[in-house]
Amino acid sequence: xxxxxxxxxxxxxxxxxxxxxxxxxxxxxxxxxxxxxxxxxxxxxxxxxxxxxxxxxxxxxxxxxxxxxxxxxxxxxxxxxxxxxxxxxxxxxxxxxxxxxxxxxxxxxxxxxxxxxxxxxxxxxxxxxxxxxxxxxxxxxxxxxxxxxxxxxxxxxxxxxxxxxxxxxxxxxxxxxxxxxxxxxxxxxxxxxxxxxxxxxxxxxxxxxxxxxxxxxxxxxxxxxxxxxxxxxxxxxxxxxxxxxxxxxxxxxxxxxxxxxxxxxxxxxxxxxx
Numbered sequence: 401x402x403x404x405x406x407x408x409x410x411x412x413x414x415x416x417x418x419x420x421x422x423x424x425x426x427x428x429x430x431x432x433x434x435x436x437x438x439x440x441x442x443x444x445x446x447x448x449x450x451x452x453x454x455x456x457x458x459x460x461x462x463x464x465x466x467x468x469x470x471x472x473x474x475x476x477x478x479x480x481x482x483x484x485x486x487x488x489x490x491x492x493x494x495x496x497x498x499x500x501x502x503x504x505x506x507x508x509x510x511x512x513x514x515x516x517x518x519x520x521x522x523x524x525x526x527x528x529x530x531x532x533x534x535x536x537x538x539x540x541x542x543x544x545x546x547x548x549x550x551x552x553x554x555x556x557x558x559x560x561x562x563x564x565x566x567x568x569x570x571x572x573x574x575x576x577x578x579x580x581x582x583x584x585x586x587x588x589x590x591x592x593x594x595x596x597x598x599x600x601x602x603x604x605x606x607x608x609x610x611x612x613x614x615x616x617x618x619x620x621x622x623x624x625x626x627x628x629x630x631x632x633x634x635x636x637x638x639x640x641x642x643x644x645x646x647x648x649x650x651x652x653x654x655x656x657x658x659x660x661x662x663x664x665x666x667x668x669x670x671x672x673x674x
Contacts, residue, residue, distance in 0.1 A: 404645045405443045409627060411559040412582045413529070413536040415506065418474050419622060420642060421446025423588060423631030428455050435633040436462030440473070442639050448562075448588070448629045450478035450511060451496055460500035475502065476562075478511040478540060479525075485517050489524035493533055508534035509562055513546040515674050519553045526556045536560065540588075541670045544577040551581070560627070562586040564667050567620055567660040568596055575624075587626040590617050593666045601660060605653050612640060619644045620657050 408416040422439040424432055424447065432455045436447060440462065449459045456477060463473050477500070483492035493508060508528060510521050525537040538560030539547070547561065561578050563571055565587035578585050596602065597613040606613045614630065618641055621628040630641045649657070 402645075403622065405642055406445075409584055411536050411584050412557060413559045415536040415559065417507065417536075417560070417584065417627060418444070418446035419627055420444065420618075420644070421448055421474070421476075421627070421629040422638065423448050423629040424455055424459060425450070425453050425588075425631055427453075427458075427631070427633050429458065431633050432458040433462045433465075434635075435638065437466065438635045438638050440466045440468060442642055444638075444642065445472060446474045446476070446627070446629065448476045449500075450480065450509075451483065451492060452478065452480040452511060456496055456499040457501075460502060464501065470502065474506040475500065476507040476509065477505055478509040479521065481512050481514055484510070484514050484521040486520040486524045489521050490527065493524075493528050497533065504532060505534045507536045507538060507560060509537070509560065510539045510542075512540065512668070513542050513670055513673050518546065518550065522550050522554055522556075526554060529556070538562065538583070541668055543574055543670055543673075546670070546673065547577060547581070547583070557581055558583050560584045560586050562588055562629075564589045564665060565621060565624075565626055566590055566592050566596070566617060566666075567602075567657040568592060568599075568662050568664045569666070570658070570661045570663075572661075585626050587621045587628045589631075589667045590621045590626075590628050591630050592617070595666055599660070601656055605649070605656065609647065609649075609653075611647070614641060615644050616649070616653075616657075619647075619649050620654070623649055623654065 540562040
């Protein structure tokens, strides 16, 4: 099925989520406001922030200044590790909404699978879903064992698992588990934090297609069915990162890219979290 910047996937909560968004980790102050302004101007409708990023206020400012109706912009935030736990997660969500100056989040995630608090934190996430403060709830950096633990304690299945994904880190077990359970996979750091943009295989495919290496990596993620949130604060790159819908990777391209897996994390690695 052809997809576009306007395309959305339907989560298990029946909420519709854009397939491409702007990651904002590391973007702060006016730089963040400008990046979000540009993304919304181009047509992005998914914004990913987190309490730990320290930029929820700036994201909220940019959304309001855009003039777009609130229900046209899909806003994700996350509860940071220091706020996990039942009551503290409820407070953390309220504080995130105050910083964003919004009445609800479209998606609220547990940022990390803390061993001792994730079950109580998930109970709070379910409460936030029931109260309407979050239209959908999910997790980030959760592996199958962490997800299975939640399933043992709660009948509410996460709508999204946001994990690091690229051709160099394909997390096949986690992706397969999520697909079996109806959990949408969302890819963060799809550009390997810039560390593999010059990989010869990526560069060759990009040159053959007349595209940038970043576009090849984003398109790989989209063609695998992942919601994808590349981060940039540069207007030209924000626009280029969205120019991935009027072309596609061939089966041969995909075979090459799928053969690059090294289980190489360029960000957080939850492998040893019990």
